[in-house]
Amino acid sequence: MSIFMAVSIFSFIFVLFVSFIPIACQVSSHDHKTLPIESSLEPIARPIKTQIMVEFQVIKAADWEVPLAGLLNLNDPNAKLANLTDRPEPISIYFYLIKHPKFGAFLIDSGIGESFTKGKDHLLVSSIVASQMNFDKLKIYETTKNFLTKNKISLKGIFYTHLHLDHVMGAYEVERSVPFYVGPNEVSNKQFINxxxxxxxNRLLGENPNLIQLDFGKNQYQVSVLDFFGDQSFFVISVPGHTPGSLAFLIPSKEGGHLLLGDTCHTRFGWLQNVIPGSFTADSESNRKSLDGLKFIASSYKPKYIYPGHQERIVSIDLK
Incomplete structure (x- = not known):
C-alpha cells in the first residue's frame, strides 16, 4: 500500500470517527507540572546586550520522506506559482545541543532512540501509527543515547519544539529526572487525533517523564518571548498553531545568531516563500500568525542562520 493510499484511508477513518464520536484527549496522559513564567510580547531587538554565549550544535539524527502536502499548504499562491504538487518530499530529523557556561547542557528535541534501528518489531509506536509514518524510508545516522554517551554529556533538560512523534523518538533513552520543557497547552489541550x-x-516519552509545561499566562495564545536563563543567551518563543504549544528558539552567537523555527515552518521553501505547513498543522490561522511573528523577529534581530523544522538551515546570504 502506498503512503498516499494509507493517508487517504486514515483520513476517511478520521472523518468517520469525528462525525460520530465527538471526544478528544491530551497528546499524553503522563502527569505534568505547570511552570508559570514571565514572557514579553516585545520583538527581540538588535543588538542583544549579553556577555554570555551558549555553545550550539546541530545533530542530524536521520533522513526521511513524507508527503509534501503535509509540509506545505499547496493551495498557497506562492506554492501554485512554483507548480508544486503533492509528492514524497525528502526531509531530515534533527536535534540540537546547547551548552550554557553556568547552567549546563540542554537539548532541543530528543532525536531518535536505538530501538528504531532494530526493525519494525522493536518500534515503540502502535501498528496503526507505524503504518502512517513511512518508517521504511527512515535512514538513521545517530541515536540520542549514543550521542550523549560518546560526548559525555550530562543533560540538564530538553526543550521540545512540540510533542509530535518525530520529535520525541529519543525521549525514552533520557534519564528520568531530566526536565522535559514543552510550550503552553501542549499537554493540556485536547484534540481528537490524540x-x-x-x-x-506515552511510550516514547518513557516511564514517568519529568514533563513541565511552560505557562505564558495571558500571552499563551500569541507569539511571545521568554529569556529563559535571564541573561539574553537563549530565547524561547511561543508560536501556537502547528500544535497548541509549539515553540521556536533564538540563540545569539558571535557568528550572527541562530533562529530555530520548529515545525511552524518545516521547509526551506516555506520560509523563503512565506508558505505555512499543510495538513500536518493543527490550526492554520494561528500557524499563519506565528510564522508572520517569526518573520518579524528575523527582520528585527537578523540572525545569520535560520533552521526550518525538517530541512537544511538557511544562511542569511540566501535571503538576498
Whole structure:
C-alpha cells in the first residue's frame, strides 16, 4: 500500500470517527507540572546586550520522506506559482545541543532512540501509527543515547519544539529526572487525533517523564518571548498553531545568531516563500500568525542562520 493510499484511508477513518464520536484527549496522559513564567510580547531587538554565549550544535539524527502536502499548504499562491504538487518530499530529523557556561547542557528535541534501528518489531509506536509514518524510508545516522554517551554529556533538560512523534523518538533513552520543557497547552489541550497517538507518545516519552509545561499566562495564545536563563543567551518563543504549544528558539552567537523555527515552518521553501505547513498543522490561522511573528523577529534581530523544522538551515546570504 502506498503512503498516499494509507493517508487517504486514515483520513476517511478520521472523518468517520469525528462525525460520530465527538471526544478528544491530551497528546499524553503522563502527569505534568505547570511552570508559570514571565514572557514579553516585545520583538527581540538588535543588538542583544549579553556577555554570555551558549555553545550550539546541530545533530542530524536521520533522513526521511513524507508527503509534501503535509509540509506545505499547496493551495498557497506562492506554492501554485512554483507548480508544486503533492509528492514524497525528502526531509531530515534533527536535534540540537546547547551548552550554557553556568547552567549546563540542554537539548532541543530528543532525536531518535536505538530501538528504531532494530526493525519494525522493536518500534515503540502502535501498528496503526507505524503504518502512517513511512518508517521504511527512515535512514538513521545517530541515536540520542549514543550521542550523549560518546560526548559525555550530562543533560540538564530538553526543550521540545512540540510533542509530535518525530520529535520525541529519543525521549525514552533520557534519564528520568531530566526536565522535559514543552510550550503552553501542549499537554493540556485536547484534540481528537490524540486518541490514535496518545499511547505511542506515552511510550516514547518513557516511564514517568519529568514533563513541565511552560505557562505564558495571558500571552499563551500569541507569539511571545521568554529569556529563559535571564541573561539574553537563549530565547524561547511561543508560536501556537502547528500544535497548541509549539515553540521556536533564538540563540545569539558571535557568528550572527541562530533562529530555530520548529515545525511552524518545516521547509526551506516555506520560509523563503512565506508558505505555512499543510495538513500536518493543527490550526492554520494561528500557524499563519506565528510564522508572520517569526518573520518579524528575523527582520528585527537578523540572525545569520535560520533552521526550518525538517530541512537544511538557511544562511542569511540566501535571503538576498
Amino acid at each position: 486518541l490514535f497517538v496518545q499511547g505511542s507518545t
